[in-house]
Amino acid sequence: MQQKYLLRTFLFLSLLAFVFLLACNSSEDTEYTPVSPVSMDLTRVPYPKLSDYKFFEGTLKNLNPSYKVIPYELASGLFTDYALKKRFVWMPSGTKATYDGDGKILKFPVGTALIKTFYYDNVQPSETRQIIETRIMIKKSVNPVTLQDEWTFANYVWNDEQTEAYLDMNGSYSPISWKNENNVVKSSNYRIPSETECLMCHKSNERPIPIGPKPQNLNFSYTYTDGTKNQLAKWVEEGYLESYSDNIVSTVDWKDTSKPLETRVRSYIDANCAHCHSTNSHCDYRPMRFAFSETTNPVNLGICVAPQENIDNSLTYIITKGNSQRSVMHFRMSSVNEATRMPLLGRTIVHEEGVQLIQDWIDSLDPACN
Template identity: 60%
Template sequence: MKQSKANSSRFMVWFCAVGAFTLLLFLFPSCKKKPTVEPVSPPVEEETGVSVDLTKVPYAKLSDYRFFEGTMKDQNPVDGVLPYEPASALFTDYAHKKRFIWLPAGTKANYTSDHEVLDFPVGTALIKTFYYDDVQPDGGTRIIETRIMIRKSSGWIFANYVWNTQQTEAYLDMNGSYTNISWLQNGQTKSAAYRIPSETECHTCHKINDQPIPIGVKPQNLNVDYAYEDGTQNQLQKLIAVGYLTNNLPGNIVSTVNYMDQTKTIDQRFRSYVDINCAHCHSEGKHCDYRPMRLAFSETSDPINLGLCVEPEEFINSSLAYIIKPSDKNRSMMYYRLGSVVPSERMPLLGRSIVHEEGLQLLEDWINWKQTCN
């Protein structure tokens, strides 16, 4: 009888233990062993937006800045990279140019004067791509280089990027080089040994009092309309509208004109031409400030600054008696030097290897228009 009770007690203990374990499995299913599952990595998001890290620029590749979207050779700017075009363009062996401005968020440029470069904030990037259309023998487009100026707290720096033959990327190269190119210009084949400038050559033109500075981004040159994707607008007003320029412009900006626009006077056109092509050297504090000419648009209302009836300080030959002789191109030093391709004689010294035929014709027309020294 006692043995039976003991067996019964052991049975009850076993039954309760099994029941309790079963209840735990039911209440806490996480205690069950789960099948092994490989961890899933979060999706990798592509970086977007412009990158101008002042502690790291200049980058090794143009694509590192992320100025453009889609295929980079198409030069489609991302939001915030604003295209622009000065009223008159610098001649560089007939190369076409695409120009862009980018400013860091929350910053603005400021107006200083009509003829001075806008006062851009630290972090600004100015981008200019040089390219040719109708390149021979295939007739396509070839981008040669993209030049960038970046404003650091210590001042502007240069970053020059040379495009590869596949037109997929451009790489930092400040050493300077030549590349041969042929293209169709108004139905005629032209050729040039195009010069990609070195850092020293960049500094020769882009300086004032030996400090690097941009050239073309002046109110006098930007006070013209541009056909943006969202409509045509005055470029200075566009800069204000997108928050890139303080709205403190004067009511009447004395502006240059497109020197190819024959609806403008010959005087306006020629003075605009020498402003964009020559004044970056022939101005106070610039590379050629020891010569008598002062060729900025704001200074060429004085004919002496243009060299009119002024004897040159250096003579190539005795027939060139004046920098500009009214009505006589053959006695005008400027006409001779704009028509020369000899490196020691040509003007400008840098930036061209062939004659700018339209510019030379404009100078001839202006010389013939000027009948006196006044």
């Protein structure tokens, strides 16, 4: 009797062990793999609402990125009436960008979304954050004949309740006042661009292109939720970039006073001027070429180069060495007149710190132009 009992017990325990092992193996076979919730139907985008993409999880205005929506920053960004910006990138599963040169836009896969949100903190009188707009560029296809990338714009304007942003490509103004880091109240009649205005800056050969995400602008460390890492290395780690050069000639943060003044100036000009002052871009007809890789040549910077049009007799050169007050660049950057200001779009007020940077640099140049 005891032997039968022991045998039954042994068989029962053996069966339990077998079931347990089977369950473990089954669990391993069906291990959960996270999937990005982002919705990107290229036959339907742009969607009518920002939330339709599912780029962000939780409360929309918190801009908490969904899985595989990766934040990024540029070493020096475009001035937009002191608006703060949050940038993100998303790519379809199994795809990645490729390196095409330090100063060239990464070759993104079809379906890529570049997301940039513009906002202000300490908005008056409530001292709260206000999001103005979110701009998205989506790579919808590659032209089978020209092999050129086909990007589309999608601008979303946030409602007053800050609960949703709606597709609006018509352009508008949004008056806003805020308190800056020095507790000074500033105001702007912020311009939300139309589709036509977007194309003026974001174009090459009259086709839409991104501007910022180039290796030269991404090659620095960013603090993510899981630690600090070089952005390009992070993109490789996330499967968003095939590889990149070990010797990238990079732009710098123009605000970083530890860097050489000329490098800061060239980085600022690259971010704020090069998108128009480049071959096949909006200001192609101008002699200056402001891309970071081209401004090692003083002629491309406009140093001792006579202007094509006479704005004022006192403005002798685009850059008059040692005399910012006689320099066209300084004059245009200090102007808010739509007929004379530079950049043409993207700002309605003067970037005081940017003007000071250019002024300090010009006034430091010698010897004087002949």
